[in-house]
Amino acid sequence: MLKLSESTYNALRKHGEDTYPHECCGVLLGCSQDGVNVVEDAVRASNTRTDSAHDRYHIAPQELVRIQRQGRERGLDIVGFYHSHPDHPAQWSKTDFAEAHWLGCSYVITAVANGVAQQTNSFLLAGTREEDKSFEDETIQVEELVAGRC
């Protein structure tokens, strides 16, 4: 399960509208509690795939290092990522799966149609190593306030 506040949920969906028709991407900071990924903040990241931003995203590792450091200073870990699928369902693709390496983390996808956010789904990257990983459908629980849980 993925827990996040309504404002964080709305913020990551709006990011997809802001970057439409390109894919947005970002990092979910929080903590893992009894198998639940609790999100305290969603941090916007730049999509470095400017050559094909309408159907690809990539976050520069250097930006991830910086976001991870900022999270650490706040006592928060990376517990997931989000991106958008412009004019495409909120379902993981072969590329999403092949490029997913953060086992135990949540991968949130928002479909954006004609610039308006539609369905948002989350998928947990399950498994113990690269060779046995799989995406599992994950419930998103939106709560009024999640801050201070971690």
Added chain:
Amino acid sequence: MKIFIPTPLRVYVDKLDAVQVDAETVGDALNALTSQHPDLKKHLYSDEGKLRAFVNVYLNDEDVRYLPEREQTTVTEADSLSIIPSIAGGRR
């Protein structure tokens, strides 16, 4: 020096977010890390012993792959290494 461990790999380092090692080079530091925590090795390296393509190692804010001396780069106690799996994807 400290080596920061990403959330998916902490299960192999006693759930620590950072591991302290004594090392003179980046390569020494990674060897010390996998010596202390042998279960981590197969998650970082391929069967051929090369760092997996999706595993990025940063010395402070620099990608080790692009440093002139790569893993032979000397380090000090004040430096830190970050292990960062890549993150990418897309609708197609």
